[in-house]
Amino acid sequence: MNDFTNAFKFMGDNASLMLEKTWEHLVLSFASIGVAMLIALPLGVVLGHMHKGSFVAINVSNVGRALPSLAIISIGLGLLGIGFINVLVALVILAVPPMLTNAFVAIDRVDPDAVEAARGAGMSNAQILWKVEIPLAVPLMFAGIRTAAVYVIATATLAALAGGGGLGDIIINQASYGTPGVIAGSLAVTLLAFLGEAAFALLQRAMTPRALRRKGMAVELVEPALEGA
Amino acid sequence: MSVAGIGALPALVAQGGPVVPQFEQGSDCVRENKGFCWDWFTQNFDRVFSDRIIQHIELTAIAVSIGFVLAFAAALITYRYPRIGTPVTIFFAFLYTIPSLAFFQLMVPVTGLTWTSAEIALVSYTLLILYRNTLTGLQEVPGDALEAAQAMGLTRRQTMMRVELPLALPAIIAGIRIAVVTIISLATVAAFIGVGGLGQPIFNAIQDGFKTQFVAAGVLAVVLALVADALLVIVQRLLTPWARAKVG
Numbered sequence: 001m002n003d004f005t006n007a008f009k010f011m012g013d014n015a016s017l018m019l020e021k022t023w024e025h026l027v028l029s030f031a032s033i034g035v036a037m038l039i040a041l042p043l044g045v046v047l048g049h050m051h052k053g054s055f056v057a058i059n060v061s062n063v064g065r066a067l068p069s070l071a072i073i074s075i076g077l078g079l080l081g082i083g084f085i086n087v088l089v090a091l092v093i094l095a096v097p098p099m100l101t102n103a104f105v106a107i108d109r110v111d112p113d114a115v116e117a118a119r120g121a122g123m124s125n126a127q128i129l130w131k132v133e134i135p136l137a138v139p140l141m142f143a144g145i146r147t148a149a150v151y152v153i154a155t156a157t158l159a160a161l162a163g164g165g166g167l168g169d170i171i172i173n174q175a176s177y178g179t180p181g182v183i184a185g186s187l188a189v190t191l192l193a194f195l196g197e198a199a200f201a202l203l204q205r206a207m208t209p210r211a212l213r214r215k216g217m218a219v220e221l222v223e224p225a226l227e228g229a
Numbered sequence: 230m231s232v233a234g235i236g237a238l239p240a241l242v243a244q245g246g247p248v249v250p251q252f253e254q255g256s257d258c259v260r261e262n263k264g265f266c267w268d269w270f271t272q273n274f275d276r277v278f279s280d281r282i283i284q285h286i287e288l289t290a291i292a293v294s295i296g297f298v299l300a301f302a303a304a305l306i307t308y309r310y311p312r313i314g315t316p317v318t319i320f321f322a323f324l325y326t327i328p329s330l331a332f333f334q335l336m337v338p339v340t341g342l343t344w345t346s347a348e349i350a351l352v353s354y355t356l357l358i359l360y361r362n363t364l365t366g367l368q369e370v371p372g373d374a375l376e377a378a379q380a381m382g383l384t385r386r387q388t389m390m391r392v393e394l395p396l397a398l399p400a401i402i403a404g405i406r407i408a409v410v411t412i413i414s415l416a417t418v419a420a421f422i423g424v425g426g427l428g429q430p431i432f433n434a435i436q437d438g439f440k441t442q443f444v445a446a447g448v449l450a451v452v453l454a455l456v457a458d459a460l461l462v463i464v465q466r467l468l469t470p471w472a473r474a475k476v477g
Binding site (some may be wrong): 046066067078106154168171197 | 264265322326328329330334384407408413427428431440444445447448449450451455457458
């Protein structure tokens with residue numbers, strides 16, 4: 001247990017290093033989450049609106065879950081070399097599937113009666129999408145973003161292996177930082193993962209329209225495998 | 230406690246400059262370190278990869294088996310005493326959230342650079358998935374089926390064995406499937422604490438920068454995960470023929 005005591009001492013002695021690596025970690029994570037959102041959300045929303053491509057949209061997350069993160073980074077190291085871009089590409093590949101599946105399912109399964117009513121009220125297709133389908137789909141869509149974000153923050157630890165920086169740099173660098181540093185880095189990244197999870201949970205709640213917040217409307221990640229899809 | 234053989238690794242990565250590998254003799258492709266050299270892969274598959282694949286399967290099988298026993302017991306207890314559901318879920322979710330590289334490293338001061346360290350972390354990751362799926366499967370058994378069982382005079386144990394568990398089976402197997410794939414993924418990271426598996430060639434390649442090994446080990450890990458997933462889908466369909474009508 002002495003290692004753990006020393007780890008806290010290390011954090012105190014190297015506060016600026018810890019902050020710098022945490023910042024790198026966050027920049028990498030949010031850049032990946034942002035790019036993945038730009039790819040996955042429009043695609044999922046459009047497919048869901050048209051009710052087309054359900055096989056692909058739902059199964060992409062099954063395949064995505066099967067992709068080992070270190071393997072993706074490794075293949076990237078071979079083909080793209082060391083650096084930020086390689087890691088970014090790997091993290092985006094891992095973040096897209098849950099976002100895409102949830103966005104698709106969220107829009108696809110909006111109550112047809114609500115869409116019908118909107119059409120009856122004379123709304124155009126675009127209005128239906130923006131004023132009815134998307135607001136009703138936000139909670140489930142956001143559940144996908146949250147899952148992906150938490151996954152990315154955790155996986156960004158591996159980025160250090162490919163020169164992407166972040167807290168993983170300390171964890172893999174026993175030669176420079178010693179065991180206390182390795183433990184300190186591990187504790188810090190664990191804490192970061194928990195904070196990320198909590199922050200996104202709060203954000204998800206804030207994004208959910210008040211009328212949908214009542215108990216029993218808990219919005220969970222779509223688990224296609226559970227449904228046998 | 231030092232991580233054997235890993236110490237030299239970060240220096241190379243940190244410099245990020247051109248890597249100058251020293252790959253003995255080899256084909257032009259190998260000496261020029263091109264993206265992927267098929268000839269090297271076929272010639273060295275037995276030496277570099279076959280044992281690693283077997284280690285990887287062992288790591289995964291042990292973790293999912295132990296995880297299943299624990300999660301299944303926890304789910305049965307929760308099914309009987311629903312009150313403990315929330316704290317158990319929070320605890321398993323807590324374990325699940327710990328980043329893998331950190332989890333493995335945090336186990337090293339406790340249990341050393343051993344398979345035990347790796348398995349403790351890997352088992353921890355299976356718990357949330359297996360527990361949640363088993364419990365959901367049990368809770369979604371239709372009330373009509375339970376009433377029918379009661380009316381037929383089945384005891385509690387008989388109801389569990391003949392009605393509830395069979396009806397929960399699709400969800401349980403779906404959970405095993407997710408757990409296996411997840412653990413295959415995370416087990417690659419376990420090589421960082423020296424337990425072997427397909428992560429080992431990846432970490433070796435990080436040290437010498439040999440691109441073919443990066444790509445080969447990465448692709449093998451992906452293939453292993455996809456094959457395992459496909460096999461479990463088949464198992465799922467064989468064991469639950471009645472669910473086939475619903476499977477889309």
